Amino acid sequence: MSHEAALHTHESHGHDDHGHHEHHDTFLTKYVFSQDHKMIAKQFLITGMVWAVLGGLMSVLFRLQLGYPEASFPWLESILGKWAKGGQITPEAYYALVTTHGTVLVFFVLTAGLSGTFANFLIPLQIGARDMASPFMNMLSYWFFFTASIVMLSSMFVETGPFSGGWTAYPPLSALHDASPGSKSGMDLWIIAMALFVVSSLLGGLNYIATILNMRTKGMSMTRLPLTIWALFFTAVLGVLSFPVLLSGLILLIFDRNFGTSFYLSDIYVNGVGALSNEGGSAILFQHLFWFLGHPEVYIILLPAMGMVSEIMSVNSRKPIFGYMAMLGSLFAIAVLAFLVWAHHMFVTGLNPFLGSVFVLLTLLIAVPSAIKVFNWLTTLWRGNIRFTPGMLFAIGFVSLFISGGLTGIWLGNAALDIHLHDSYFVIAHFHIVMGVASMFGMFAGVYHWFPKMYGRHLNNSLGYIHFWVTMAGAYLIFWPMHYQGLAGMPRRYFDFSIWESFKQFADLNRFISTVAMIVFATQILFLINFFYSIFKGRKVTDPNPWKSNTLEWTTPINPGHGNWPGEIPEVHRWPYDYGKDGVDFIPQDVPVGEHESSH
Amino acid sequence: MNLYLSIAIIALIFVVIFQIAKASEYVSILKGEENSRKQNNKINGFLMIVFLVLGFVGIYVCNELYFGKTLLAYEAASVQGDKWDEMFWITLAVTGIVFVATQVILFWFSYKYQEDENRKVFFFAHSTKLELIWTAIPAITLTVLVIFGLRNWFYFTGDAPKNAMVVEVTGKQFGWIFRYPGKDAVFGKKYYKNIDPATNSVGIIWDDKYAQDDILTEQTMYVVKGQPVKLIIGSRDVIHDVGLTAFRLKMDAVPGIPTTMWFTPKFTTKEMREKTGNPNYTYEISCDQMCGNGHYSMKGIIEVVEQEEYDLWMAKQKAQYYTAFPEKDPEEAAKAADAGGKVKAAEAAKVPADSTAKVATAKM
Amino acid sequence: MSNVTTASTKEAKWWNGGKSPFDVEYGKVMMWYFLMSDAFTFGAFLISYGTVRFSTNGWPDPNKVFKSFPFAPEGVNAPLVFVSIMTFILIVSSVTMVLAVHAGKMMDKKGVVRNMIWTIIGGIAFLSCQAWEWNHLHHEGAWWGMNPFINADGTASTTNFTNFFFTITGFHGFHVFSGVVINIIMLIMTLTNQFEKRGHYLMIEKAGLYWHFVDLVWVFVFTCFYLL
Numbered sequence A: 001m002s003h004e005a006a007l008h009t010h011e012s013h014g015h016d017d018h019g020h021h022e023h024h025d026t027f028l029t030k031y032v033f034s035q036d037h038k039m040i041a042k043q044f045l046i047t048g049m050v051w052a053v054l055g056g057l058m059s060v061l062f063r064l065q066l067g068y069p070e071a072s073f074p075w076l077e078s079i080l081g082k083w084a085k086g087g088q089i090t091p092e093a094y095y096a097l098v099t100t101h102g103t104v105l106v107f108f109v110l111t112a113g114l115s116g117t118f119a120n121f122l123i124p125l126q127i128g129a130r131d132m133a134s135p136f137m138n139m140l141s142y143w144f145f146f147t148a149s150i151v152m153l154s155s156m157f158v159e160t161g162p163f164s165g166g167w168t169a170y171p172p173l174s175a176l177h178d179a180s181p182g183s184k185s186g187m188d189l190w191i192i193a194m195a196l197f198v199v200s201s202l203l204g205g206l207n208y209i210a211t212i213l214n215m216r217t218k219g220m221s222m223t224r225l226p227l228t229i230w231a232l233f234f235t236a237v238l239g240v241l242s243f244p245v246l247l248s249g250l251i252l253l254i255f256d257r258n259f260g261t262s263f264y265l266s267d268i269y270v271n272g273v274g275a276l277s278n279e280g281g282s283a284i285l286f287q288h289l290f291w292f293l294g295h296p297e298v299y300i301i302l303l304p305a306m307g308m309v310s311e312i313m314s315v316n317s318r319k320p321i322f323g324y325m326a327m328l329g330s331l332f333a334i335a336v337l338a339f340l341v342w343a344h345h346m347f348v349t350g351l352n353p354f355l356g357s358v359f360v361l362l363t364l365l366i367a368v369p370s371a372i373k374v375f376n377w378l379t380t381l382w383r384g385n386i387r388f389t390p391g392m393l394f395a396i397g398f399v400s401l402f403i404s405g406g407l408t409g410i411w412l413g414n415a416a417l418d419i420h421l422h423d424s425y426f427v428i429a430h431f432h433i434v435m436g437v438a439s440m441f442g443m444f445a446g447v448y449h450w451f452p453k454m455y456g457r458h459l460n461n462s463l464g465y466i467h468f469w470v471t472m473a474g475a476y477l478i479f480w481p482m483h484y485q486g487l488a489g490m491p492r493r494y495f496d497f498s499i500w501e502s503f504k505q506f507a508d509l510n511r512f513i514s515t516v517a518m519i520v521f522a523t524q525i526l527f528l529i530n531f532f533y534s535i536f537k538g539r540k541v542t543d544p545n546p547w548k549s550n551t552l553e554w555t556t557p558i559n560p561g562h563g564n565w566p567g568e569i570p571e572v573h574r575w576p577y578d579y580g581k582d583g584v585d586f587i588p589q590d591v592p593v594g595e596h597e598s599s600h
Numbered sequence B: 001m002n003l004y005l006s007i008a009i010i011a012l013i014f015v016v017i018f019q020i021a022k023a024s025e026y027v028s029i030l031k032g033e034e035n036s037r038k039q040n041n042k043i044n045g046f047l048m049i050v051f052l053v054l055g056f057v058g059i060y061v062c063n064e065l066y067f068g069k070t071l072l073a074y075e076a077a078s079v080q081g082d083k084w085d086e087m088f089w090i091t092l093a094v095t096g097i098v099f100v101a102t103q104v105i106l107f108w109f110s111y112k113y114q115e116d117e118n119r120k121v122f123f124f125a126h127s128t129k130l131e132l133i134w135t136a137i138p139a140i141t142l143t144v145l146v147i148f149g150l151r152n153w154f155y156f157t158g159d160a161p162k163n164a165m166v167v168e169v170t171g172k173q174f175g176w177i178f179r180y181p182g183k184d185a186v187f188g189k190k191y192y193k194n195i196d197p198a199t200n201s202v203g204i205i206w207d208d209k210y211a212q213d214d215i216l217t218e219q220t221m222y223v224v225k226g227q228p229v230k231l232i233i234g235s236r237d238v239i240h241d242v243g244l245t246a247f248r249l250k251m252d253a254v255p256g257i258p259t260t261m262w263f264t265p266k267f268t269t270k271e272m273r274e275k276t277g278n279p280n281y282t283y284e285i286s287c288d289q290m291c292g293n294g295h296y297s298m299k300g301i302i303e304v305v306e307q308e309e310y311d312l313w314m315a316k317q318k319a320q321y322y323t324a325f326p327e328k329d330p331e332e333a334a335k336a337a338d339a340g341g342k343v344k345a346a347e348a349a350k351v352p353a354d355s356t357a358k359v360a361t362a363k364m
Numbered sequence C: 001m002s003n004v005t006t007a008s009t010k011e012a013k014w015w016n017g018g019k020s021p022f023d024v025e026y027g028k029v030m031m032w033y034f035l036m037s038d039a040f041t042f043g044a045f046l047i048s049y050g051t052v053r054f055s056t057n058g059w060p061d062p063n064k065v066f067k068s069f070p071f072a073p074e075g076v077n078a079p080l081v082f083v084s085i086m087t088f089i090l091i092v093s094s095v096t097m098v099l100a101v102h103a104g105k106m107m108d109k110k111g112v113v114r115n116m117i118w119t120i121i122g123g124i125a126f127l128s129c130q131a132w133e134w135n136h137l138h139h140e141g142a143w144w145g146m147n148p149f150i151n152a153d154g155t156a157s158t159t160n161f162t163n164f165f166f167t168i169t170g171f172h173g174f175h176v177f178s179g180v181v182i183n184i185i186m187l188i189m190t191l192t193n194q195f196e197k198r199g200h201y202l203m204i205e206k207a208g209l210y211w212h213f214v215d216l217v218w219v220f221v222f223t224c225f226y227l228l
């Protein structure tokens, strides 16, 4: 019962300056092998940011190729060496970059970086707990993630390059060493990294679930939980139940790669090698296993963002979130349906048409809870009193992007339309808008909103505004035109379009997109500067509750120590959304219900 | 050198922006934080409307510039494509209305309900009626789209008409192989271990009686305008995808698991050249499934021609069997007979029959 | 009537925070969720096995493959006898685990020790049997990528019969092995009075949950590979 231990040893005061020494913590136990959920959250956040920069840089490099296929950049050769002979990116390098970009952003940034950061940071603070159920497992979770990161990173330095068959890693391409240089040892490292990542997410997920169920403070009933916590709860459940299926799939893949089995292989003749002996396997089987994780995964990425956006919107509209129960119900519906739609990624694999039609139905069903969420967010704004903090701006941006990307989901989910749009730039536009950028926005919103709690200082607002508006405009400028490319049939994962009579008409557009992408990337650097500068030099927080928020994290001291509350953990008497009730601006959750208070 | 200059300029821009931002923070403290916060709020509220308006202008401009470059600028080239286009417009109408309505509401509300000291917030936590309405309306709309979509889906994936011509398509790293069944209209059996890149690229079992008139071509496939074509799709190595952009269809090519797709081309390649005004227009098969480093160059061509031209083309094709065993070719044999080599040819013909016999029983 | 209302208010309070719902300690919550997760891992394996098996023409007959017995004369035909004994051993070890958990609840250290020892012996016995069976099959020429057995209908078989057999039983064996290690640690902790000092044997209960799960999974594995 380590939280009790924490209670005894860490009845610590809120100190108002960083760098103070706390008890007997050494540098190692405080910053490296920390078991404080807040420090672990920061570790996830900063590792995630490092990956985001690397992943973003990769996209800039391959966009350079798409935007300027003819040009030669001598400096590229000095960075990439043989991957950019004569200053031009080679197809091998292009595919390696695309694959690593996808894997890293989906798993390392938007899964570990997002859930890892905010589940760790917010769960104990918002439910009123001293720490996670098992701080030790929590620490392990981070270090498994870190090891996965190192392995993934090292795969980029092997002689034959990292895996280059797309983040979905479909066999036989990923199973046959001779099908592509990236499928040699780079792929083994990719699998190992992913397996470590699964362990990390399992350790984290179990912890989040147990903490939310078991460690809520007195009065914090399930329906008084902030929506953030509900979203993180469903996220954890999705992860715990879907990642193991990927793990199984990867284990079978390892055997196919290295031990002569034929789980995914049948009837194969490789150029230059000849006919392989494998018979009786099914290449499609892997896709089922992969997407059984893959689709829930997109919600693992999205749900935390949805939760934080709900929270931030309500706080900054000074109004309760509209339809708390409907929000919760739609979260639940999305979580359940997420497991039942995976084959919509496989409409053109020769899937049985009847089965396909069932998946069409279930897929489009998801649009209903999604629509409910959007309408509820809009209604939350209605007749509110909106403060445009940078966090709020990103929350509004999130809703805009979620609408745009969700609607194209309706196109892709309808198999008859997908049969043409599949694997085209239309899909790229869809999932970048709805998942990539939208969740990124959720993450930014969260960072801007909770930064004062994390570091006891404020981020620079003006930089926040610039960051938001440039990124918002940039996101649409980059991804909106891609719908048109998709409608021309332009396939994704193409190194060059110049030999194609049907696709080469977009050269100017590609150049435009690449240029905007670079500007947007530079703007993210501005954010990083703001972030790291403000940790040390930002304006100090003077009000423990700077946003005038109801949730419990703002009842802790400005710089909470390990254990979060110096004294007793506050008891909860109400839901977290009493904003503007009876004309009162806000009523924190730990305020008892007044005698004459109306019930909502 | 150029690089260092650009880096220096970018760094300089960063520093300037950063300094301005920092200065604005000090200014705000001087002016009174509350005041400057309110001012910022107004600016951002205004920008919401600006973004909305510019956004719609941007969409208009984008449409002007690029709609003409999509496939929808001219008529679909297949019967299936027509249905696809129809569905496209319906879905666009439905999602378009929702898109405009929700985005306008989002940004308008953001602007309208920006902080105002005099506004009393409306404590509005839920309304069962509203929630039911906006559960029901999307549900009904989506049902309509599903019904519509599934009708097309079953049509696209259903059986090809009886009069369809059949072509087998095999993907390999990085190109396409087409097989026509020849005069008997039946494909010979094949087994992947028989593959020989030079003479038998799909692994035909030669002693199958249907095999000997099979025709193999690479890269270009001929089909007839107005006649349904059924493709039997497979792959030799990794997963590929037969992407028929102009016909609005695609289907994966999976090793070991054959798939099928059918379509009816509406215009010959020549007619398409006129329609698009592009004298170089061809129907292209693009590989739409990541298959290795040459994925982006895995191109096939479909020539849609009139029946007569097709017949002419077909007449010129030689059965692959004769390429594999030139001695068996009646034409070649005639030549060989002149040289007095009849016996040799007959012997050569026996060998393959024996060597493939075992395999033929093992598979298929 | 009044009874009912008190019961329901009590239940409501369980979820009200400040205590664990259903009075389950967090470690057990984690264990339950972990087992669900692990069930998905095995589920994915077994469903993969099922789909591949049923999309392949023909499959070897388990009665003809698993018919040997240690120390029995060459050529003995005892279909499924050996594996039945293995299964029996594992089930008995689950029973002794139940007894250990029960003894723990009674704070009966001796009972815990005795039954844990039996459980560990059961686990080791199972693993030894599995090792023998693997070794035997290997000698017959079976391994990953190698399948000496023919289909029940006499046609040549693909290697996926052995591929799946070794992968899935191996994965299960790995679970049993981990279980044995966990049980040994529990035994040592019991012997060193750690649980006495804590005042409860909750750890034994969690180890028990895991052990029963592994046992349950074996029932499915057994059915899929030996019976069907």
Ligand code: HEM
Pocket (backbone or CB within 6 Å): A168, A298, A299, A301, A302, A344, A345, A363, A364, A366, A367, A370, A405, A406, A407, A408, A409, A410, A412, A413, A414, A418, A421, A422, A423, A427, A430, A431, A434, A435, A436
């Ligand atoms: C209205 C709800 C949605 C529907 C109906 C929908 C439908 C689809 C469909 C059918 C595809 C497959 C397209 C193809 O490959 O041909 C797809 C792709 C994708 N969707 Fe969605 N989607 C929805 C929302 C979302 C959300 C909320 C996310 C993420 C948070 C998301 C992330 C993705 C991703 C990442 C892919 C691409 C996967 C890949 O092939 O690499 N989608 N979506």
Ligand SMILES: [Cu+2]
Pocket (backbone or CB within 6 Å): A294, A295, A298, A341, A342, A344, A345
């Ligand atoms: Cu999906």
Ligand SMILES: [Cu+2]
Pocket (backbone or CB within 6 Å): B239, B240, B241, B287, B288, B289, B290, B291, B292, B294, B295, B296, B298
């Ligand atoms: Cu390809």
